[in-house]
Amino acid sequence: MKIAFTADVHLRTAAESIDKYNALKDILQKMIDTEINILVIAGDLFDKQFTSYEEFENFCRGYQNIGIEFHIIPGNHDPGLKSGSFAADNIIVYDKTKLVNFEDSRLPVLFVPYREGKTIGEEIAPCKKNLEPDGWILAAHGDWLGSSIEPNPIEPGTYMPLTKKDLLIYKPARVVLGHIHKPLDTNNLHYSGSPVGLDINETGKRRYLSLDLRNNNLETRTVNTDVLYFNPILHIYPMEIEKTYLEDQISGTIDGWDLTEEEIKKTKIRIKISGYTSDKKALNVVIENSFKKFNNIDTKIDLSGVYLADNYELNEISKKVINHIENLDLDKNLPVKDEIILSALKTIYGG
Numbered sequence: 001m002k003i004a005f006t007a008d009v010h011l012r013t014a015a016e017s018i019d020k021y022n023a024l025k026d027i028l029q030k031m032i033d034t035e036i037n038i039l040v041i042a043g044d045l046f047d048k049q050f051t052s053y054e055e056f057e058n059f060c061r062g063y064q065n066i067g068i069e070f071h072i073i074p075g076n077h078d079p080g081l082k083s084g085s086f087a088a089d090n091i092i093v094y095d096k097t098k099l100v101n102f103e104d105s106r107l108p109v110l111f112v113p114y115r116e117g118k119t120i121g122e123e124i125a126p127c128k129k130n131l132e133p134d135g136w137i138l139a140a141h142g143d144w145l146g147s148s149i150e151p152n153p154i155e156p157g158t159y160m161p162l163t164k165k166d167l168l169i170y171k172p173a174r175v176v177l178g179h180i181h182k183p184l185d186t187n188n189l190h191y192s193g194s195p196v197g198l199d200i201n202e203t204g205k206r207r208y209l210s211l212d213l214r215n216n217n218l219e220t221r222t223v224n225t226d227v228l229y230f231n232p233i234l235h236i237y238p239m240e241i242e243k244t245y246l247e248d249q250i251s252g253t254i255d256g257w258d259l260t261e262e263e264i265k266k267t268k269i270r271i272k273i274s275g276y277t278s279d280k281k282a283l284n285v286v287i288e289n290s291f292k293k294f295n296n297i298d299t300k301i302d303l304s305g306v307y308l309a310d311n312y313e314l315n316e317i318s319k320k321v322i323n324h325i326e327n328l329d330l331d332k333n334l335p336v337k338d339e340i341i342l343s344a345l346k347t348i349y350g351g
């Protein structure tokens, strides 16, 4: 059988959370269409200190007669959730670590609730004898410490960490976590991410995951959200072809978002540009024209990081330096080269 995963919905009242409930509805409709009956919510279903669960419970009751079950892991925002918090039969809360064998599946799922001050490994340890290496799934809420994944920017610090060592000792076949709102995949470890961006900083298309517990096959499905956020950071340098350079950069950025006409309509954008230019006004016009099919620019374009470069000699020097850096055989990672160029220009122009 297949089960679906989401996390970090951060629900408040239904009135405050229309986009979040709509995202959940979209996931549930797609689950129904693909005959998936179980939705795991891997922590932070509710926002901090929000304890009115009735609206969510009524929402879930609406799916009871079609056999949908909600399996909830408490997160650091809703650590007080208990199995007794809901009366509805189709809501299951894992307030204790529990290994669950779903019917028609080979891989059991270990549900680990968030516990302040604990590590995920500490919660797995007592269950070790029942965990067959590469034969179980871990579902929890916390920080993966095994790679260079950026930490949750909203919540600095470490929350119920999971380490590489834990994975080496206990060998889950797959790990699905909540806590980091950006979708992330590294080998067999995944953050589904929040089903709709919570604000302008939670950018890009959102997704949920579906996992086949017979064969460990994982699929990613896009959530059709009410709103999409993007906050592109553009760069500009003194050059003969500033306009073309910027236009190409913007069209490349927009292409990378891979949006349909429908998605463009509901996209909110905040634009920041940094660097050096000979003409700030012209810059603004290029940006406005290049983004004109987006009618929902969040705020005014942020030009505070753009400095005027109107000294002919310094411009000539910087052109040579930029050309040199662009031709360096570095990693093809563009943001890194841009940062080097910006540092060099800072040295050249001062300021």
Ligand SMILES: [Mn+2]
Residues within 6 Å of the ligand: 043, 044, 075, 076, 077, 141, 178, 179, 180
């Ligand atoms: Mn969290």
